[in-house]
Amino acid sequence: MAERAYWLAWSQAKGLGPILLKRLHSHFGTLAAAWHAEGADLLDVEGIGLGLGSSLIEYRQTVAPLDLLSRYEQQHPNFWTPADAEYPALLYEITDPPPLLYYRGHSELTSALQMMPSVGVVGTRGPSDYGQRWTRRLAQQLAAHNIIVVSGLAKGVDRFAHQQTLDSGGLTIAVLGTGVDQTYPQAHQALQDNIARQGLLLSEYPNGTPPDRAHFPRRNRIIAGLSRAVVVTEAPARSGALITAHLANDYGRDVFAVPGSLDNPNSAGCLALINQGAQMVLNDMTLVTALGQLPQLSAAPPIATEPRADRTPPSHLPPPPLPPAMAQVLAAIPDEPASLDWLVQELAQPTGDLLATLVQLELLGLVNQLPGMRYQRC
Template sequence: MAERAYWLAWAQAKGLGPILLKRLCSHFGTLATAWQASGSELLEVEGIGLGLGSSLLEYRQRVSPPELLARYEQQHPNFWTPADADYPALLYEIDDPPPVIFYRGRLELTSALQMMPSVGVVGTRNPSDYGKRWTRRLTRQLVGHSVVVVSGLAKGVDRYAHQQTLDDNGLTIAVLGTGVDQIYPSVNRDLYDRIARQGLLLSEYPNGTPPERAHFPRRNRIIAGLSRAVVVTEAPSRSGALITAQLANDYGRDVYAVPGSLDNPNSHGCLELINQGAQMILSDMTLVTALGQLPQLRPAKTDETEADGRGDRPANSATPPPLSPAMAQVLAAINDEPTTLDQLVQAIAQPTSEVLATLVQLELMGLVTQLPGMRYQRC
C-alpha cells in the first residue's frame, strides 16, 4: 500500500508524464525511494532538469503521500496503480503506462490477461457492410479460441467487436476516453451496460471526466498496450485506428489489417498499413493461427521471484486453502488428459468468463497448469 501511495503522489506532480514517471521508478527501484531522493539524485534521471527538479522538491515538501491516498480512495475507490497486483502487467510493459487507471466491471478479466492472449480490434466509426461483416467474423473466431477482445467502445467497428464478443459469451475490455461512469457516445448506452455487467471498462480519467478530443488519442495507447496484437478491420487514411496501430507497432506488438477495395475510401488506411508492413488478413483464421506463434505470456510475479517497485506479489502457499464449491467443481471436471476450456464450459454449464476466472485461481494455487491451445491439466 505504501508504494501505491507514492505512485499516486508522483502522478499528481506537475511536469511528470507517464514516460518520465516510469523512468523515475526504474532509476530508483521504487517510487518510495525516489520520494526520499536528494535534488542532485533527481537530476540524474534523464528528462529531469533544474527547473523540473526544483518544482518536484517543492511539491514533495507540501504533499503527504499517505494522506493523499486516503483522500483519493474516498473519492475514487476503484482504481489501480502499477503497485497493485491487479494492474495489467502487459500494460506496464509499454513506455508510457498510465500511472493511475480506473475500472468498472468484472475484475477477473485482469487475471485473464495474464493467462490468455488479447487482441485489439479497431477501425472506422462508419464501416461498410464489408467492414461490419469482417469485424464480426474475426471477433467470432477470436472468442472461439479464448482470446480477450479489446476495443474502445466507439461507434462502428468498436461497437461490433464488443457486441459480437458478448453475444458469443466471450471476454471483452473497453478502454474509454472519459471517466468509466460516463457513457459516450450515448448511442452505445446498451452496450456500455452489458460490458459493465459482463466485461471490464477501463480509463485513465477519473469519474465525471467528460469526452474531450485530446483524450481519445491517449486512450488508444492503452488499447495497444493491453493487446498482444492489434487488427484494423476497416479504416480511412485519417483514422484513430491508425494511431492505435502505429502505437502497437512502436510497443513491439503485431499489427494486422483487413485488405479492402481501392474504390472504398474506408479501406485506404488498411491498405496503407499493409504497404508499411502490417500483416494482411487473408482468412478468418489468419489471426488465430498467428496468435499460436506468439511468445507465451510471462507468469505473474511473486515476491519470491521479483519485487520491482510495482508492489510485492503474494507467493503461492505450499498448502493451498480449502477450495470453494466453484473451484472444486472445475478441478473435478479436469481429467487426467488435457482438457480444453470449451470442454470445461460444456461440462460445468457455466459462462466462459466464470470458468476462466476459476481456472486462473486454480493455476495460481498450483493445482492446474495451462498448456498450449487453452488446454488445462492437473498438476
C-alpha cells in the first residue's frame, strides 16, 4: 500500500506533471524514496529547479501519504497507480503515463493487454459511408481474431469501432475525456453502459469530471499507449485522430491508415500519414496479419508492485459468479480438451458468440486455450 500512497501523494503536487513524475520515480527507484529524499537531491531530477523544488519540499511537509490514500479511496475506490499490478504495463512504457487511472467495467482487460494484441481505432467525428464501412470491417476482423479494440468513445469512427466490436463479440476499451461516470456525448449513454458491462472504461480524470476541451487531446496519448498499433480509418487534415497517430509513432507503436479518395477531404489526413511512412491498410486482414508478426509482450508488471492489503492473492480467489450463458459454456467443457467445433455442436451456439464467451472465461482464469483451437478447464 505504501508505494501506491506515494504515487497518489506526488500526483497531487502542483507543478509535477506525468513526465516529471515518471522521471522522479526513475531517479529514486521508488516514490517513497523520493518523498523522503533530501531537498538538494530533488534538484538532481531533470526539470526540477529551485522554484519547483522549494514548493515540493513545502508540499511534503503538509501531507501524510497513507492518510491521504485512506481518505481518497473512500471517495474514489476504483483507480490504479503504476504501483498496482493491474496498471497496464504497456501504458507505463510511454513518456507521460497517467499517475492515476480510474476504471469502470472488466478490470481484468488490463491484464489481457499483456497476452492479447490491441489496436487503437480512431478517425473523424463525421465519417463518410466509406469511412463507416471500413471502420466496421476492420473492427469485425479484429474482434474475430481476439484483438482488443481501443478507442475514445467520441462521435463518428470511435463509436462505430466500439459498437461493431461489441456486436462481433469482441473486447473493447474506451478511454474517456471525462470521469468514467460521466457521458459525453450524451447520445452515447447506452453504448457507454454496454462497454462497462462487456468491456472497460478508463480515464485519468476522477468521477464527476465533466467534459473539457483540453481533456480530449490529452486522452489520445492513453489510447496510443494502450495499443500495440493504431489505425486511422478516415480523417481530414486537421483531425484529432492524427494526434493519436503521431503520439503512437513517438511511442514506438505501428501506425496504419486506410487510403481514401483524393476527392474526399476526410481522406486527406490518412493520405498524409501514408506519405509520412504509415503502413497502408490494403484489406480487412492487414492489421491481423501485421499484429501476428509483432513480438510477444512480457507479462511483467510495469514497475515493482506491492500486493494490496485488502486483496486476496489470485491463486486463492474463489471462482467468480458467472452469468448463465458463461456458466453454460464452462459446464459444457469436459475434463479432456475439447475442440471448438465440438463445443459449437454441443452448445448449438454461433461460433462468434461462443468464441467471445471462451475469451472471457480465459481472462477470468477458468479456461485455457490449447493449440488447435482446443479448450480445457483450468
